[in-house]
Amino acid sequence: MNTPLLSLGLEGLMSWVEARNWPRFHARQVWRWVFVRRCRDFSQMTDVPKRLREELADHLDFFSTRVVREQRAKDGTCKLLLELRDKETIECVLIPEQERRTACISTQVGCGMGCVFCASGLNGLARNLDWWEILEQLLHLSERLAPAERLTHLVVMGMGEPLANLDNLLLALRWATDQQGLGLSQRHVTISTVGLPAKIRQLADLQLSYHLAVSLHAPNDELRNRIVPINARIGIAAILEAADYFFQKTGRQVTYEYVLLRGINDGAEQARQLGQLLRGRRAHVNLIPFNDVPGLPYRRPSDAALAEFMTILRHHGVSVTVRKRKGSEIEAACGQLRRQMRNQAKEFSVATEPIVVPASMV
Numbered sequence: 512m513n514t515p516l517l518s519l520g521l522e523g524l525m526s527w528v529e530a531r532n533w534p535r536f537h538a539r540q541v542w543r544w545v546f547v548r549r550c551r552d553f554s555q556m557t558d559v560p561k562r563l564r565e566e567l568a569d570h571l572d573f574f575s576t577r578v579v580r581e582q583r584a585k586d587g588t589c590k591l592l593l594e595l596r597d598k599e600t601i602e603c604v605l606i607p608e609q610e611r612r613t614a615c616i617s618t619q620v621g622c623g624m625g626c627v628f629c630a631s632g633l634n635g636l637a638r639n640l641d642w643w644e645i646l647e648q649l650l651h652l653s654e655r656l657a658p659a660e661r662l663t664h665l666v667v668m669g670m671g672e673p674l675a676n677l678d679n680l681l682l683a684l685r686w687a688t689d690q691q692g693l694g695l696s697q698r699h700v701t702i703s704t705v706g707l708p709a710k711i712r713q714l715a716d717l718q719l720s721y722h723l724a725v726s727l728h729a730p731n732d733e734l735r736n737r738i739v740p741i742n743a744r745i746g747i748a749a750i751l752e753a754a755d756y757f758f759q760k761t762g763r764q765v766t767y768e769y770v771l772l773r774g775i776n777d778g779a780e781q782a783r784q785l786g787q788l789l790r791g792r793r794a795h796v797n798l799i800p801f802n803d804v805p806g807l808p809y810r811r812p813s814d815a816a817l818a819e820f821m822t823i824l825r826h827h828g829v830s831v832t833v834r835k836r837k838g839s840e841i842e843a844a845c846g847q848l849r850r851q852m853r854n855q856a857k858e859f860s861v862a863t864e865p866i867v868v869p870a871s872m873v
């Protein structure tokens with residue numbers, strides 16, 4: 512197995528090329544072929560000397576990940592299952608909507624946060640992704656676009672907790688947003704976090720223009736501890752303080768995500784508490800009706816409960832939207848395809864892992 516091309520970075524590739532007695536600018540050509548021209552084969556990089564192309568192909572692997580499954584929904588949503596070198600799998604999704612082409616990417620194999628309703632964390636965390644494994648997802652997804660199209664938006668809402676792998680995420684985002692990379696606007700990149708205050712502050716101090724979304728899911732610690740177990744070690748107050756700091760440092764309004772689980776956190780009382788918590792803050796709430804996960808006991812809220820929840824928040828002066836459902840028939844909610852594949856594989860394996868299904872919350 513060779514070094515993956517992207518893992519060198521442009522600077523590293525320049526040194527690599529130079530060490531082989533070629534002018535450094537050839538590295539820029541290669542980078543351009545990869546990011547701008549979506550070329551996936553060294554031999555097709557026609558303005559690079561043929562002998563250098565051969566050397567590149569001999570010593571570097573174009574990708575460290577490969578697409579092992581691809582699903583397309585009627586609404587155009589396209590979901591890829593990627594296999595990593597250690598045979599682990601991750602998911603990423605392309606969501607076309609009007610003029611937008613949004614990529615949703617993963618940052619970890621599995622997740623260690625343990626949110627009870629989420630498919631990604633049910634088997635815990637396997638490992639962090641390396642930064643080029645994060646970036647390769649974007650390149651695989653951009654290949655699914657029409658030639659004249661470009662990725663316009665990026666949401667880090669796939670598997671894993673992005674802020675628990677911040678260093679790798681930042682390196683990947685550098686190339687996602689660099690003019691010599693994919694050239695996305697920083698403002699069109701959303702990082703969704705369970706809410707790790709120290710990491711939110713670290714990100715804020717970098718004064719980048721990424722958009723932060725905090726997965727709150729409950730208006731009080733007692734309830735949040737049950738839905739988002741990591742909260743017992745953090746607490747909502749510390750998260751809100753860190754999010755306020757983020758706003759202060761970056762000028763970017765924070766979004767609070769709130770997955771609505773029927774009969775658990777979707778009542779009028781919770782809406783009132785959430786309204787009080789966020790009233791007066793420059794914040795936006797994105798309500799996400801629960802996406803079914805096979806084996807989990809949770810359900811989506813009724814339409815009436817959803818409408819009432821929104822109305823109450825608006826009465827508190829909080830801006831609120833409901834996340835549209837995309838790609839539901841291809842199980843586009845994070846972690847579901849990987850889980851489905853793993854469970855299929857289990858039918859043939861002898862040593863089966865236990866599937867952790869949290870006890871019903873009600």
Ligand code: SAH
Nearest residue numbers: 629668671672703704705726768770801802
């Ligand atoms: N670890 C990050 C990214 C998770 S995925 C975070 O916690 O924000 C992005 C969002 O989808 C999170 O708000 C997550 O809680 C939510 N989510 C996970 N599983 C879901 C499901 N089955 N239905 C609806 N939303 C879900």
